Amino acid sequence: MNIILILVDSLNKHCLQMFNPQSECRTPFLDRFGEKSHIFENHFIASLPCMPARREIFAGRKEFLWRPWGSLEVFDPRLPSIIGAKGFNTGIVTDHYHYWEEEANGYLQGFRSIEFIRGHEYDAWRVPDAEPLPKWVEKMAEFRARQYVGQYYANVRDFKDEEDYFPAKVFSKAADWLADNASKGPFFLQIESFDVHEPFDTPEPYGSMYNRTGKSKDDFNIWPPYQVYDDLDAFMAQTSEEELAFLRSQYLGKATMADVWFGRFMDKMDELSLWGDTMVIFTTDHGHDLGERGIFGKQHPHYDSHANIPMIVWHPEHQGDGRRVTGLTQTVDLFATVIEAAGADLPEANRHSRSLMPLIRNESADIRDAILYGTFGQGICVCDGDWTLFRAPLEGKPLYVYSTAITRPLIVDNPVDGRVGKLPEPPVDQGYFDPTVPLPMWKIPIEIDPRTRENYLYNRAQDPGQTRNLWDSEPEQRERLLALARKLMDEEGCPPEQYERLGMAGPH
Structure with a gap:
């Protein structure tokens, strides 16, 4: 097959x-x-x-x-x-x-x-020219670096259909x-x-297919910012x-x-x-x-x-x-x-x-009772199908990168210590931190500014749009989901400091 x-x-x-x-x-x-x-x-x-x-x-x-x-x-x-x-x-x-x-x-x-x-x-791909950028590219440059939007324009400027x-x-x-x-x-x-x-950047006939504003990419920014928090806030403050x-x-x-x-x-x-x-x-x-x-x-x-x-x-x-x-x-x-x-x-x-x-094969209705998901340096998310909980990290708790290699990672979620091109902090330790990894790993400190310090709890069955935060009003479900998150962290494995960082008890 x-x-x-x-x-x-x-x-x-x-x-x-x-x-x-x-x-x-x-x-x-x-x-x-x-x-x-x-x-x-x-x-x-x-x-x-x-x-x-x-x-x-x-x-x-x-x-x-x-x-x-x-x-x-x-x-x-x-x-x-x-x-x-x-x-x-x-x-x-x-x-x-x-x-x-x-x-x-x-x-x-x-x-x-x-x-x-x-x-x-x-x-x-293509070398950007020093020529003036068209209006729609200048609109993107209001919130993104000119070299990046200029690179995209250089790549697509000859596209016709x-x-x-x-x-x-x-x-x-x-x-x-x-x-x-x-x-x-x-x-x-x-x-x-x-x-x-x-x-x-959507060509015709698709650019007009759902557009009822009568406007074009010359009028509006087609590449809003989101990686840098302040830029996102500034864009949302002035958009319509x-x-x-x-x-x-x-x-x-x-x-x-x-x-x-x-x-x-x-x-x-x-x-x-x-x-x-x-x-x-x-x-x-x-x-x-x-x-x-x-x-x-x-x-x-x-x-x-x-x-x-x-x-x-x-x-x-x-x-x-x-x-x-x-x-x-x-x-x-x-x-x-x-x-x-x-x-x-x-x-x-x-x-x-x-x-x-x-x-x-329709042999089973489930392969998982619940799931964990997230982005490095942020909070943790747990869902059992009916309920979802988002737990934010606590302030001032340590965070480390674990890897067999010391590289320049492309952190895309607003690290405090900079972006591409800055050397990582020196490792503080090396060891066998993950029992499923047969090699020693570096333990490298890093700081990342969380998107939020707020916690959330949603009933997906009753509130599929996740609009009503029940963190305070449903303590029984909150504690059940937190315990479920701890259980999954134990089963799937994580660095021990993540329990402290996420305000949870240690591994069971």
């Missing part, structure tokens, strides 16, 4: 009509795919953002309590290498430029073939890969479209409901554009008669808040709006026919799922990933 894993970055579950019938966003090809597949209702993030989520997929390891965004560790298994050892031809087609940064070494090297589409976001944009290139190249390789034996193909990620409506329309337009080109890829699968022996997993790494609660992006607290993410799975031997799977699952579970589907063995040290195959 063949396996295809498709990631459409930053795709919100609630913009898809199969999950939210009230959404105006049209994704007919994804709807068609969902009609014959398993639709996962309670699929969640685990470690955020982009590369932490991918370490879960490639290595089956949650990292958000141990370290920030960074390279694969020397002890990490490599998913494509495991699959390749079972005789699969492995390939990846992606425009996710973070893979080529220093802080993301090791992810792609296990594939036999790599097709990389250049030019998204800050990708250093949708065929030039990234979803078209990614899914077209993926279809070409199938045409070249589908007849050469079993294969594992990973496809990643960085869109619908920002900037929300009209600008937010325009931004959301461009996001939805990108989602429809990605769907159209996903449909072209499905046409190639039809043409090659691959559905009868190919498993297809469609999902994302996280969603993206679009001004809800005054925030953008995917930062803590991790509300369902960006943490409960879409996943649809086709399996030729266990056809879903649109069946809704309600059990709790997480990004990290893709690792074990692909390995089982390929007939390979899970690494003995696997601690975090659980195969989805019992749910796909």
